[in-house]
Amino acid sequence: MLILRSAALSVALGMSACAEQGPTPVVTLEDRQCVGDAELVGGSITPLVMGSTVEAVVDSTKGCWRSAVGSSSYVAFRLPDITTPLIIKVRSEPVGGTLLVPRLVVLNARGEALRDVPRDAFLFHGSALAVAIRLQSDDRYLVVASDPAAVRQQVSYTSGGNLIVPITPLHFANIGRETTATYTLAHNGKVRVTLEALPTISR
Numbered sequence: 001m002l003i004l005r006s007a008a009l010s011v012a013l014g015m016s017a018c019a020e021q022g023p024t025p026v027v028t029l030e031d032r033q034c035v036g037d038a039e040l041v042g043g044s045i046t047p048l049v050m051g052s053t054v055e056a057v058v059d060s061t062k063g064c065w066r067s068a069v070g071s072s073s074y075v076a077f078r079l080p081d082i083t084t085p086l087i088i089k090v091r092s093e094p095v096g097g098t099l100l101v102p103r104l105v106v107l108n109a110r111g112e113a114l115r116d117v118p119r120d121a122f123l124f125h126g127s128a129l130a131v132a133i134r135l136q137s138d139d140r141y142l143v144v145a146s147d148p149a150a151v152r153q154q155v156s157y158t159s160g161g162n163l164i165v166p167i168t169p170l171h172f173a174n175i176g177r178e179t180t181a182t183y184t185l186a187h188n189g190k191v192r193v194t195l196e197a198l199p200t201i202s203r
Contacts, residue, residue: 022096023059025186027152029071034064038076038143040111045076045141050086053194058100058146058187070148072103073187077142082135085198090144092122092129093190097182100189101150102129107141114138119147127157127181134198146187153185 039045044063046054056062056075065074079088092100104117114136122129158180 022094022098023188025098025151025184026060026073026188027184027186029064029073029148029187032060032064032071032073034066034071036066037111038065038074038105038107038141038145039063040076040078040107040141045078047078048080048088048142048193048195050080050195050197053192055190055192056144057190058144060188065143065145067145069103072145072148074143074145075191077144077193079135079140079142079195082137082139086135087132087196087198088135088142089130089132089192089194089196090122090142091125091192092144093192094127094181094183095190097184098186098189099129099155099183100187100191101147101153101185102191103145103147104131104133105143105145106133106135106139107143108138109140111141119150124157127159127183142193144191144193148187150185151187154182155185156180156182 046056048054054077058073058075063074063076065072090102090104092102101119102122103119106114106117108114117131117133122131124130158178
């Protein structure tokens with residue numbers, strides 16, 4: 001019976017350690033044809049709708065933008081007319097061991113950069129890098145780009161929890177555990193962008 005219990009425990013722990021298989025981290029864009037301005041027209045840009053969340057995969061099919069900080073992969077979003085206070089939330093989520101290292105650029109209707117949100121503004125929320133910013137009336141486009149200065153770095157995230165393991169049909173073991181995942185910061189990955197009304201504070 002002890003052998004059966006040990007086997008059940010080993011199988012459960014082994015299954016919990018399995019990680020999602022993801023793409024190979026892209027840490028250089030030397031082989032890409034990068035342009036000097038982000039493309040803000042046509043099918044390369046995604047419109048954002050109030051109250052919605054858009055998921056975008058950043059890979060070799062997306063644009064490559066050469067700016068003052070270097071070459072970046074990017075995805076671009078078109079903002080609606082801003083007549084009420086809005087916030088936009090951006091999350092870079094890991095795919096396997098790959099995590100897009102993000103920065104933001106907010107542009108006006110003429111495609112001129114109004115402000116940058118650097119990588120350092122993003123904080124870990126769980127295993128994702130996330131930031132929320134308030135939008136201004138002149139904001140028309142949002143570009144989520146990789147930060148070439150931070151690619152190749154590795155970061156680790158430790159999460160805790162309980163694992164319920166069956167010992168017999170009527171008995172279970174509750175095992176506390178910690179899981180550590182290591183991610184490579186890269187030019188590719190997955191982002192989620194959410195557009196919301198700015199919450200009001202009741203007095």
